[in-house]
Amino acid sequence: MLLSKQKAWLASFRKSVLYAFITLIITISITLFGIITYTNESTKDNSRRIFESSLWCALQLQIQSYRLLDYLINLDESTFPLKGEAFFEYDLLMSRIDLLREGEIGSLIRNFEEGRIVKHLNLINGELELLSFHISKLEQNDLSYLTSIIERIQRLQPKIDEFVSLVNKGSTDYINKEHKGFEQSLSAIQFLSMALLICLLLLSFFTVKALIELQKALKDGNKLKAGMQAVHEDKANMLAFIHQELRSPINAILGIAQTVKNAPSARSSTELSKHIEEAGDQLLQNIEMFSDLTQIETDGFSLLHTTDNLRKHVEACLTQFESQMTRKGLQGIVYIDPLLPKDITIDFNRFKKIIISLLQNALTHTPSGSISVQVRPSMLAIPLMTTPPVSTQETRMLQIAVKDTGLGMPGQLQDNLRMNPLLPQDDESILRRIGLNLALCHKLVKFMNGEIHFYNAPQKGCEFWVDVPYYVERDDTQIDKPEKVPNHQSCANKHVLIIEEDSHLAKVLSNQLATLDIKVTLFREGNIPSKEKLDAIILGNSTWLERNGFDMMEQWKKQGTPILSYSTDAIKQYGLHITPLSFPLLQSQIEKIVTQRFKQ
Incomplete structure (x- = not known):
């Protein structure tokens, strides 16, 4: 106690001496300036x-x-x-x-x-x-x-x-x-x-002496930081323990749900098992998100790059939410720009978590409408600190765009996102302000040397853009060339009419068909091409179809025009003459069905 008082007194004395010394310097300077002015x-x-x-x-x-x-x-x-x-x-x-x-x-x-x-x-x-x-x-x-x-x-x-x-x-x-x-x-x-x-x-x-003391204080601060790092590691270990303890019972629940679904039982049991399975998957995802956030904060996070098919992983992200979107009546669609290579090198696990986080955010704010996932080349410059994992590879940028036609995000959430959650701050504060999904998404994008932006329109939906680097072999012949689709020659120069009131959904669907060299016309009231030959019709959700559907269906049947539809009403009423499509509209699904239909 006495030593502490002596240190406090010494610190106060030094402070007083320093202030007096600075005052003396200022006084001498003012006097010197006055004399110089007088004798100028x-x-x-x-x-x-x-x-x-x-x-x-x-x-x-x-x-x-x-x-x-x-x-x-x-x-x-x-x-x-x-x-x-x-x-x-x-x-x-x-x-x-x-x-x-x-x-x-x-x-x-x-x-x-x-x-x-x-x-x-x-x-x-x-x-x-x-x-x-x-x-x-x-x-x-x-x-x-x-x-x-x-x-x-x-x-x-x-x-x-x-x-x-x-x-x-x-x-x-x-x-x-x-x-x-x-x-x-x-x-x-x-x-x-x-x-x-x-x-x-x-x-x-x-001053030099003070800098030496400051350096010593910084060393002490680093020691304190190391102690705090140890606390974060303890927290990470605790979360890992919780993750390990919960995984076994959750996997058991999922196994039982799968057994109930496969066994002959009532329809309600099947639906219940699906709910159990979805809830279990969601719980596992949340636990993994918490684990990733903790690893990022404790510098125990690293990227694991693998080379695989890009389309497979992107479509799997949307397929994962098929049941939830079906229950809410939402329509999902995926588009992969053919200018991107078929196979790329990236940490697909974290890449998929970014898409899943954005999809979960879109599901939260979209009671009805459509949600799209589009992956395309990015126009952003490659980050300076980004180096390929293999010396024979080169770095490129791609953009993930997740757009919905829902209600848009609340104003408070938008303000919190603009406050830059990437700045150092308390984890609990981040989770409370922007939620688990967007918090993890921001952290992962930052860790991968990427950028994230968003646009929000009240009552019209919002869109997130994420730009991240990926890697390809320098001699990869797929680079900067459209991805070749098997048997797409049968679709070349075909003309397809899309009847869909959701302009967002229709636009992405037309992009999917454009990869097959198909000419697309988007339907607007009264603009059905009468002189041009239509090679196929895609029926979506449209009130026009309810008013004029019977006459047009008869006309298209006489002309032998193939009809594809994901509208449940159209399939129920004209099922014998329609090739059904199902949500989510995956690019692989569209290519397979359309190419087979044009081969007939």
Whole structure:
């Protein structure tokens, strides 16, 4: 306890010394700046200007007095009338006295010779003021005052000369004094500069010492971080234990559900077993999600790259939700861009978890409508830190787009997503704000050096885009070439009409058919091609079909046009003439059924 108090006192003392030292440096700097400002060149120039002006004005007074005296001596009767010339010369002389009595010059010379200069100047001014009456008489052509004026100016001349001498001496003393002041200021600047330099050196010493202590504190912080890492690892071990303990009973439940489903029983038992199986799968997925999140936080997470068929894994993700989507009446569809290679190298386990997380989010916010999964090449640049797992491979980017036509995400959830959940923060806070699915999705995308974006339209649905890198062999002939579909020559240049009110579903379905070189026309009210030959019709959900279906079906039957449909109403009513399609609409399913239909 005593040691702790001593450390606290020492820390407080050091802090006070540091503040006092910084205050001293600031004080010295301000003083130094003030002295430098006082002794700068402009101040020196101003002093010299005043000095020179005082000398100049004193000499001008002396010269002008001689000029006035000379002017008066040369006056005779022939020069009259004077026409104000005498007053002009007299005013010039008086103006010199005014310059010496006013302004900076007057303030300066008052201190010369202990006031003697001011006494002389006042005496000269008084004597000259008395001459104004005599000058006025001269202007009136009265020469009787001329001799008196000349004598008085001559008697005043020695005093003017003495005044000039005193000004000269005082100005010289003043400028010498200023020089001494400048020298003293320079000495003070040198002293303060040395003091400031010493203070800065001491401050540098204290700064280095503080940095050393900071480095020590950082080491202690790293030790604390290691301790926290150990706590996270303990948490991961606990979750792994829970995962291990729950796996066996859950697998047992799934096994029983599978047995009940396969055994001859009532339809309700089969449905119940499906629910049990789905719930078990969902529980296992959630446990694995928690486990992945914990591994990412404890730096125990790593990617396991494998090479496999891309389409197989993407379609498996949507097939996994077939029962849930069927119960909710949702329509799912998958599209794989043929520009992507057939086989790629990626961590398919984490790749599928990203798609599954986005699908679960879409299912949550879509009470009715359609959900699509599209995988296509990405336009984003390859991340700098991404390196292929094998030296013979090169890195490329693909984009996963999961779109739904539901209600859209709540505003609060959108705000939480825009707050960047990837920033370091408490795991519980992330899960509470954006949910388990999106939290894991964001973490996985970041870990795979990818990017995630979303767009939301209220009451119209939302779409997520995820761009992640994948790897292919450099000599892979599939790169940048459309994937070849078996027997697609039978579909080339065929014309198919799609009747579907859900524009989102119709658009993705047309993309699927485009991979088979099929020309697609999307139905709009009243635009059924009458002149063009239709090679097949795909009937979807449309109110138009209820109004005009019978007549059009008869016409298509007569023309021998193949009809494919996933509409339950159309299949029930015209089942004998329709090739049924089922959701989810997988690209492999569409290619197989369409190519077989066109071969017939």
